[in-house]
Amino acid sequence: MRALSVLVLAVLAFMAGPAQAVVLGTPSRDPNGLRRSVVWVENSAGELCSGAVVGPDLVLTAAHCVTDRATYRVVAANRTFKPQRFRVTVIAMHPSFVRGTTPRTQPGVDLALLKVDRPFGPDYLALDPRQAGSVGLGSSVVIAGFGVLSERQRRTARTLREASLISLGPVQVANRVLIIADRARLAETAGAGACRGDSGGPILTANGGVYRLFGIVSWSSGALRPRDLSACGGLTAVTPVAEHIDWINASIRMLSAPNGAWARR
Incomplete structure (x- = not known):
């Protein structure tokens, strides 16, 4: 160690x-492979990251990927690998994350959960x-x-x-x-x-x-x-x-609440 x-x-x-x-x-060219669960995240300032589908309309990514004052969208590849775009409506960032630091000097937890404007659909598989x-x-x-x-x-x-x-x-x-x-x-x-x-x-x-x-x-x-x-x-x-499953589960429950009991970013 x-x-x-x-x-x-x-x-x-x-x-x-x-x-x-x-x-x-x-x-990755398998339509039944990882393209069902891996997406990219981009913003109006031109920045690009990746992410993991963890719910019908939820993506887990790094918190440092969503700190710009910009609009965000998630892009998923369909079975023919054509991009399908989804608007990000809510961002839940880990409360310990410290803005203004680089990822390697980040003292908090570099995680964020994104909610998109509609379900991904049956072509995708949540992890x-x-x-x-x-x-x-x-x-x-x-x-x-x-x-x-x-x-x-x-x-x-x-x-x-x-x-x-x-x-x-x-x-x-x-x-x-x-x-x-x-x-x-x-x-x-x-x-x-x-x-x-x-x-x-x-x-x-x-x-x-x-x-x-x-x-x-x-x-x-x-x-x-x-x-x-x-x-x-x-x-x-x-x-x-x-190591951070309690926060992830709580955030998934919050963003999945049918009454919209969450705050928009």
Whole structure:
């Protein structure tokens, strides 16, 4: 654990930033695959993040993705991978989240729940946060998001990609996060991981084609020995869902209330 903390701090000292597509990820083309549960979140200022469907009209994402004074929408891919747009009507941000901080210096919890203007419909599959569990050291996880392939390839965003990473265990930086990385590279050199546009996207465990939501991407770093300066291809920091399930469940109940017992943002 101490060695991991030293590695994390060394990488952060070099380069780290919000995970704003999955580097070295494989495009997801299965209409019955992750496109049913993974969306992107964009705003009127041009910012892009990813998110996970967790209810008929609800998306879980990173809080730092929804701090701009802007209008927001969620975009989901239908069975033919054409974009379907939904207007965000309510944003519930974790009460400990501190605005004005970067994701890696965030002392609070980097989570937000979004309600959209209508149900996603039967073409989509909500992930149940209550089924989230722990991930052991060295365990395999799946990252999925709509970000770029590299920071120099901005036009590669808005394609769903996924990759397999491994858990390097939890670490306390400003808040508590789980660190995941490319199994072969372990952040020494650039490998698979989150990049620009992947913040808020899901980290999942997979068993026989069944996915369970484990966490939400918060930030990513460059590798220790990169060829180019980058905030991608090194470590990916994840906010574990199970550790904040009480707030998630309470927020889901609040935003699902039929009498509209919630405040608009």
